[in-house]
Amino acid sequence: MHRRAFTVGLAAGLACPLPALAQTVGNPTAPTKAGTTYRGPNVILVRFGGGVRRAETIDAAATWAPYLRHSLAPRGTFIPDLRIDRLEGVSTSHAEGTLNLLTGRYRAYRPAAEVLSDRLEPTEPTLFEYLRRAFDIPSHEVLLVNGEDRPQEEYFTFGAGDHFGIDYRSEMLSLHRFKLYRTRMQLAESGLTDAARLALAEERARLLAIDPRGATPEPSPEVERFWARWRQGFGDDGMRNPRGDRLLTELATRAMTELKPRFMMVNYQDPDYVHWGNPSHYTRAIAVIDEGLQRLVSLADADPFYRDNTIFVITPDCGRDANPLAEVPFQHHFNSRSAHEVWAVIFGPGIAKGVVDRPVDQSAIAPTIAAAMGFTVTRAEGDAIEGAFL
Numbered sequence: 001m002h003r004r005a006f007t008v009g010l011a012a013g014l015a016c017p018l019p020a021l022a023q024t025v026g027n028p029t030a031p032t033k034a035g036t037t038y039r040g041p042n043v044i045l046v047r048f049g050g051g052v053r054r055a056e057t058i059d060a061a062a063t064w065a066p067y068l069r070h071s072l073a074p075r076g077t078f079i080p081d082l083r084i085d086r087l088e089g090v091s092t093s094h095a096e097g098t099l100n101l102l103t104g105r106y107r108a109y110r111p112a113a114e115v116l117s118d119r120l121e122p123t124e125p126t127l128f129e130y131l132r133r134a135f136d137i138p139s140h141e142v143l144l145v146n147g148e149d150r151p152q153e154e155y156f157t158f159g160a161g162d163h164f165g166i167d168y169r170s171e172m173l174s175l176h177r178f179k180l181y182r183t184r185m186q187l188a189e190s191g192l193t194d195a196a197r198l199a200l201a202e203e204r205a206r207l208l209a210i211d212p213r214g215a216t217p218e219p220s221p222e223v224e225r226f227w228a229r230w231r232q233g234f235g236d237d238g239m240r241n242p243r244g245d246r247l248l249t250e251l252a253t254r255a256m257t258e259l260k261p262r263f264m265m266v267n268y269q270d271p272d273y274v275h276w277g278n279p280s281h282y283t284r285a286i287a288v289i290d291e292g293l294q295r296l297v298s299l300a301d302a303d304p305f306y307r308d309n310t311i312f313v314i315t316p317d318c319g320r321d322a323n324p325l326a327e328v329p330f331q332h333h334f335n336s337r338s339a340h341e342v343w344a345v346i347f348g349p350g351i352a353k354g355v356v357d358r359p360v361d362q363s364a365i366a367p368t369i370a371a372a373m374g375f376t377v378t379r380a381e382g383d384a385i386e387g388a389f390l
């Protein structure tokens with residue numbers, strides 16, 4: 001089934017919740033239209049990631065994410081049958097799924113470096129770029145929050161090639177980025193012994209080697225101040241800050257308070273530790289993301305900047321296999337049906353309440369976010385989800 005059979009284009013006559021919807025991006029290679037103030041809602045895109053199955057997340061009786069299923073899904077549009085299309089060359093994995101979400105396309109990526117085959121960089125514009133090209137939004141208000149041990153996800157802030165690119169990137173918050181900040185600061189501070197300086201220089205060189213693009217560009221002044229406060233609170237030893245997906249929740253909630261992002265993607269990932277063979281790592285990690293959602297949404301519900309002006313989009317990068325006979329269950333590289341089966345929960349101002357009782361394709365997520373924010377993802381393959389808007 002072709003994905004366009006799943007969705008119907010965002011009707012031109014759609015009752016639009018936002019006056020800004022009239023603003024569209026034209027040719028993606030055309031220069032920016034600066035000076036357009038963004039007046040739409042904030043959007044927080046949560047990748048319920050590391051690959052999760054419907055069975056452990058949205059199955060009402062069996063869920064390990066009760067807050068997601070029982071509190072959040074009823075708040076808006078619940079899409080229990082979101083699918084990753086079975087196209088030639090589409091693999092159900094984390095970088096791929098994340099870039100499907102960010103570009104509204106399949107296979108819009110290429111290896112970022114010949115020596116690092118697991119690193120994909122987008123070859124089509126990402127939501128970050130579309131948004132910042134359409135509106136005058138500073139980089140620190142468009143954020144990607146990443147985990148600490150997925151350097152391959154450092155590539156997602158902007159695409160390769162001759163489209164929008166680096167000028168429209170998001171800022172990235174991750175422990176990797178903090179370490180780049182910390183080592184730069186420490187090397188500039190006085191009082192280091194020669195041995196300490198050498199050790200720091202080596203640490204920094206290792207960090208820079210993770211992403212061949214290095215530390216370019218440096219974070220914006222607002223993000224520098226964010227890291228200064230983070231360092232003040234958690235110190236230099238890395239022992240005091242939360243770890244794993246709890247770290248992402250900490251980064252994301254601090255960012256919401258301090259940077260006030262208009263669009264933020266949070267890339268949760270820890271259910272993927274099941275690759276090592278222990279199913280309880282998987283279900284426990286789902287529960288940890290559910291707790292993270294509770295913190296993010298509670299903060300948004302309480303803060304006047306976010307309350308009644310923030311749309312949440314929660315969806316996995318990919319599913320996982322359902323073969324109970326596999327030596328290590330819950331893998332996602334075998335192209336099984338269940339690895340293609342995901343879901344989405346979308347709620348906030350202007351979003352309809354109800355269950356979408358038909359299949360929707362994963363490539364619909366980016367156009368739906370774009371429609372909510374008032375721009376067009378001109379290079380997307382999918383269309384905004386019919387019925388998601390009031």
Ligand SMILES: [Zn+2]
Nearest residue numbers: 050051272275
């Ligand atoms: Zn994986």
